[in-house]
Amino acid sequence: MEIKVCIGSACHLKGSYEVISIFKNYIASHDYDQRIVLKSSFCLGKCSDAVSVQVDNEKIFSVSPESAQMFIELLGQQVIGQQAIGQQTINVQRVSK
Amino acid sequence: MRKFENHVQKVKHDCLKYVAEYAFSGQLSRAVDEIPYKVSPGPDPQYRCCVFHERAITKERVKLAMGGSDHPYEFVEVLPSACDQCPVNRYVVTEACRGCIAHRCIGQCPVDAITIVNGKASIDYDRCVECGKCKDNCPYNAIADVMRPCKRECPTGAIEIDASKKAVINYDKCISCGACVYQCPFGAIGEKSEITDVISAITDQNASVYALLAPAFAAQFDYVDLGKVITGIKLLGFKDVVEAALGADLVILHEAEELLERKAEANPMTSSCCPGFVNFLTQKYPELSALVSHTVSPMIATTRLIKAIDPQSTVVFIGPCIAKKTEKARYNDTDFVLTFEELAAMIEAKGIELDSLPPSPLNNASPFGRGFAAVGGVSSAIAAHLNTRSITDIKIETANGIAECDKQLKLLKFKRFQSDFLEGMACKGGCIKGPVTMHHGHKDLKSIASYAQMAMEKNPMEATRPFKDLAISLI
Structure with missing residues (x-):
């Protein structure tokens, strides 16, 4: 799985560096380095929401530093094949607001 | 407006x-x-x-x-039909000459070039050596120095005059600083543009084109909120706008380490970010080339950062500088170099009303990276960074404008340079006074200072923390 976190100006101001470090810590503490690739990205075109996070070059999620932990845990669960992400995503977005 | x-x-x-x-x-x-x-x-x-x-x-x-001529390394060109064939002779006797009886002009002239004709001083140009003593000694200021502005402003003597009295650039001497471009009162010298290449890149729907803005941006577009200009740039078709100051933050960290290494070897080092200065050094003092920092400029560093994140991207640097075009040609990183003037022209051509747009943020770099736009910015950023590591014994010299650069380089050449680091800026005042900025006002420095203070990240370490794993080469 590849996760891209936008570091463009708008997302940076909303805490994308924090989101990245939360993701990094989670990936490192769970030894998911081989399974989750964390990358930076420039503008993903959703500047008015919270920090844009794109999963596998598809859907773009809006994740704030507050919801980042929960979001990455959900992705972690998906990686180990326990749950689908669809329904959980809605919760993440609600938390972020 | x-x-x-x-x-x-x-x-x-x-x-x-x-x-x-x-x-x-x-x-x-x-x-x-x-x-x-x-x-x-x-x-x-x-x-x-x-x-x-x-x-x-x-x-x-x-x-x-x-795009101008095909010569790959000639970036400044004379427009022959626009050159007004300014006087070739430097000193002329004006109407103010009263034909006095002191004749200080005659007395001071070392080559007996002045005679009195019809009661007024007259200069024999076959003899005149353009020393200026007649001008300095006339009690009526009646002798004028009418040296061509292009020739007077050229710091390397690259402007020559052909048989038809038109200006010609000697490219063996030209450092592409653009002083003549800004100073010619007839607009007869210009820089080659890549505006049409950039427009074809941004109108290609499949391309990811990034605008890389020089920190001197803070002193441009003084008639509209800068956030609206960022929105305007995106509307032109750029995928994102990135601060070159972010690359400057990477440069600060790298160049500070390099400086410590050079100091340990008892060698001084010069800055490398100003291409006008680097061109001047390599042309006039080639023996000092090894002293130039091997760290790339913020433009190249930010380009590499963008391409590490988005490998398919096209990067367009937009700045106040003509010499950046020579730097772009030396490296194989940045795709195009535009000037702020060209950016303003593109925005107007596209019919974008900046005033009506919502503002967008531009905020990634630290105040230190942003400070590169003014003279002294590189020095103070490196000193501040070394300070955080409790290193305070680094001596720094700043050279403001080519004349001062020349003086310091001479000292370096004769091993009389007393400091560890030389920051060289070809334009007096730094990039904010570049030849193709939109404004040359006294407010520029203030704009840079307040722009620097708006930065969210407080120092280069914090501003560049997500890029540690990217392994971007900075040499």
Whole structure:
């Protein structure tokens, strides 16, 4: 799985560096380095929401530093094949607001 | 509304705007023939002897805006039809000469070039050595120094005069600093543009084109909120706008380490971010080339950062500098270099009303990276960073403008340079005083200071923390 976190100006101001470090810590503490690739990205075109996070070059999620932990845990669960992400995503977005 | 500093700036802007319009509408092949008639519809001329002369000049200007000559390393060109053949002789006796009886001019002239003809001083130009003693000693200030502005401002003596009295650039001496471009009162010297290449890149729907803004941006577009300009740049078709100051933050960290290494070897080091300075050094003091920092400039560093994150991207640097075009040609990183003047022309050509747009943020770099735009910025950033590591014994010298650079380089050459680091800036005042900035005002420095203070990240370490794993080469 590849996760891209936008570091463009708008997302940076909303805490994308924090989101990245939360993701990094989670990936490192769970030894998911081989399974989750964390990358930076420039503008993903959703500047008015919270920090844009794109999963596998598809859907773009809006994740704030507050919801980042929960979001990455959900992705972690998906990686180990326990749950689908669809329904959980809605919760993440609600938390972020 | 933009207020032009002078008519030359407006003429250049109008021409670039028309070229951009033709490029956006895909009709470039007609630009050379049609634009001269748009600029000078006639029948009366606006600023030259006749409309035909004006159209001939515009034609040359359009060609330069479309890329100019094929010479890969000649970035500044004289527009022959625009050069007004300013006087070749430097000193002239003016009407103010009263034909006094002291004749200090005659007494001071070391080559007996002055005689009195019809009661007034007259200079024999076959003898005159242009020492200026007659001018300095006339009690009536009646002798004027009318040296051509291009020649006077050229720091390397690269402007020569041909048999028809037109200015010619000696490219063996030219460092592409652009001083002549800014100073010529007839707008007869210009820089080659890549505006049409950039327009074809941003109109390609499949391309990811990034605008890389030099920190001198803070002193541009003083008639509108800068956040609106960022939105405008995105509307032009750029995927994102990135601060070159972010690359400057990477440069600070790298160059500070390099400085410590050089100091340990007892060698001084010079900065490498100003291409005018680097060109000057390599041309006039080639034996000092090894002293130039091996760290790349913020432009190259930020380009590499963008391409590490988005490998398919095209990167367009937008700045106040002509010499950056030479730096771009030396490396194989940044794709195009535009000037702020060209950016303003593109925005107008596309019909973007900046005032009506919502603002977008531009905020990634630290105040130190942003400070690179003014002279002393590199020095203070490196000193501040070393300070955080409790290193305070580094001695730094700042050279403001080519004349001061020359002085410090001479000291380096003769091993009389007493400091560890030399920051060289070709333009007096730094990038904010570059030849192709939109404004040359006294407020520039204030704009940079307040822009620096708006940065969210407090220092280069914090501003660059997500890029540690990217392994970007900075040499």
